[in-house]
Amino acid sequence: xxxxxxxxxxxxxxxxxxxxxxxxIVKKAExxxxxxxxxxxxxxxxxxxxxxxxxxxxxQKFKETGHENVYMPMFIPESLLQKEKDHVKGFAPxxxxxxxxxxxxxxxxxxxxxxxxxxxxxxxxxxxxxYNDLPKKYNQWCSVVRWEKTTRPFLRTTEFLWQEGHTxxxxxxxxxxxxxxxxxxxxxxxxxxxxxPVVKGQKTEKEKFxxxxxxxxxxxxxxxGKALQSGTSHNFGDNFAKAFNIQYTDKNGELKYVHQTSWGxxxxxxxxxxxxHGDDSGLKLPPKIAxxxxxxxxxxxxxxxxxxxxxxxxxxxxxxxxxxxDISDKMPGWKFNEYEMKGIPVRLEIGPKDIxxxxxxxxxxxxxxxxxxxxxxxxxxxxxxxxxxxSSMLNSAREHRDENTYTAATLDEFINxxxxxxxxxxxxxxxxxxxxxxxxxxxxxxSRCIPFKQEQISDKCICCGRDAKHMxxxxxxx
Numbered sequence: 001x002x003x004x005x006x007x008x009x010x011x012x013x014x015x016x017x018x019x020x021x022x023x024x025i026v027k028k029a030e031x032x033x034x035x036x037x038x039x040x041x042x043x044x045x046x047x048x049x050x051x052x053x054x055x056x057x058x059x060q061k062f063k064e065t066g067h068e069n070v071y072m073p074m075f076i077p078e079s080l081l082q083k084e085k086d087h088v089k090g091f092a093p094x095x096x097x098x099x100x101x102x103x104x105x106x107x108x109x110x111x112x113x114x115x116x117x118x119x120x121x122x123x124x125x126x127x128x129x130x131y132n133d134l135p136k137k138y139n140q141w142c143s144v145v146r147w148e149k150t151t152r153p154f155l156r157t158t159e160f161l162w163q164e165g166h167t168x169x170x171x172x173x174x175x176x177x178x179x180x181x182x183x184x185x186x187x188x189x190x191x192x193x194x195x196x197p198v199v200k201g202q203k204t205e206k207e208k209f210x211x212x213x214x215x216x217x218x219x220x221x222x223x224x225g226k227a228l229q230s231g232t233s234h235n236f237g238d239n240f241a242k243a244f245n246i247q248y249t250d251k252n253g254e255l256k257y258v259h260q261t262s263w264g265x266x267x268x269x270x271x272x273x274x275x276x277h278g279d280d281s282g283l284k285l286p287p288k289i290a291x292x293x294x295x296x297x298x299x300x301x302x303x304x305x306x307x308x309x310x311x312x313x314x315x316x317x318x319x320x321x322x323x324x325x326d327i328s329d330k331m332p333g334w335k336f337n338e339y340e341m342k343g344i345p346v347r348l349e350i351g352p353k354d355i356x357x358x359x360x361x362x363x364x365x366x367x368x369x370x371x372x373x374x375x376x377x378x379x380x381x382x383x384x385x386x387x388x389x390x391s392s393m394l395n396s397a398r399e400h401r402d403e404n405t406y407t408a409a410t411l412d413e414f415i416n417x418x419x420x421x422x423x424x425x426x427x428x429x430x431x432x433x434x435x436x437x438x439x440x441x442x443x444x445x446x447s448r449c450i451p452f453k454q455e456q457i458s459d460k461c462i463c464c465g466r467d468a469k470h471m472x473x474x475x476x477x478x
């Protein structure tokens with residue numbers, strides 16, 4: 001028991017130091033390791049397996065909606081990056097530059113891609129000539145580099161993995177539909193796969209992507225009351241098309257500029273999973289994204305027939321779920337804590353007494369509840385339990401979000417909530433960037449999004465008292 005207790009104590013309690021709790025889990029659940037390159041992380045097999053599951057689901061969704069995967073170069077010539085002025089201005093502080101190839105100085109600097117809009121635009125300008133070439137719906141899975149000043153594994157790193165979609169359309173209406181369709185795919189994925197509720201909405205002018213007409217976002221609330229931008233979808237209009245001369249001949253023989261979109265999700269989703277669902281024992285993984293959904297821990301391995309029965313169960317369960325087995329000589333208590341730490345949704349215990357009774361013990365990671373189940377029904381019961389855990393985790397996260405979402409009708413009330421109650425604040429806004437900046441200054445919060453679902457809290461802006469245009473979600477963010 002002493003060993004078991006010590007293992008749990010290795011995680012800093014989240015209420016004591018949330019940032020330390022987070023890094024403890026990332027390290028001790030073997031998701032990442034630190035690299036000798038400052039700000040870069042080594043994603044270990046378990047962390048990468050979660051990313052592979054994210055990739056698998058999203059990739060299928062993209063392909064079902066007519067998108068194709070491509071791969072663009074890692075490097076972007078400086079002259080190409082400069083073509084869309086607003087865009088380059090937005091990324092300039094974070095760009096990493098290559099100045100030498102071997103011993104020779106390059107005639108033109110190359111940036112390591114912070115994002116690939118300019119590369120896609122250059123390519124589209126070559127391959128799009130007619131309305132018959134549209135739409136172009138491309139996606140790429142790759143890494144990007146942004147020279148961040150402060151870093152934290154998954155949440156903000158110098159290099160990170162992501163997918164970036166880039167599409168070109170004949171009309172503004174088609175581009176707008178694509179932008180919102182993708183946002184809905186992201187929201188559905190977060191809620192139904194990651195068990196993470198989100199708020200859908202539009203970014204303010206101040207917060208939108210550099211070079212875009214409009215940016216749409218899904219915002220989620222972490223356990224500590226901070227918001228996390230979990231996915232974005234941008235409508236570029238014809239801004240990039242004009243900068244890169246991406247034109248097509250329409251059905252009437254007239255030259256028109258294409259309308260473009262861009263959208264992405266990153267490995268920060270893994271950070272979100274940790275901070276939405278985790279507890280003081282470690283990770284809690286929603287079953288749909290967990291690399292291992294069921295871990296079999298045989299009890300009294302030295303007793304006759306236990307290992308054989310456990311292996312038989314593994315074979316049966318593997319037909320309905322991702323299952324592992326631990327037949328090492330480590331103590332059961334150590335194993336229990338290890339798999340709690342790793343967030344495996346279900347632990348299956350089986351020992352000599354269970355075999356006699358033709359039963360197993362199923363232990364839920366989300367609640368700790370134990371259930372005795374007949375071996376004859378194991379496949380059905382495992383599937384039912386995983387489904388219940390998935391929906392329970394979403395409900396629990398939604399309850400936490402709703403309990404930590406506040407409404408403010410006056411500036412004093414707004415400031416008081418911002419200072420004393422971590423979470424989302426719903427308040428009215430006039431649409432003026434000056435008020436947005438003032439709220440950041442006096443309350444330390446930023447606008448998270450103008451939600452699609454609007455509420456009329458009052459008629460007046462929370463900051464200046466003029467007529468309000470929107471209800472906005474505000475909050476402190478990662």
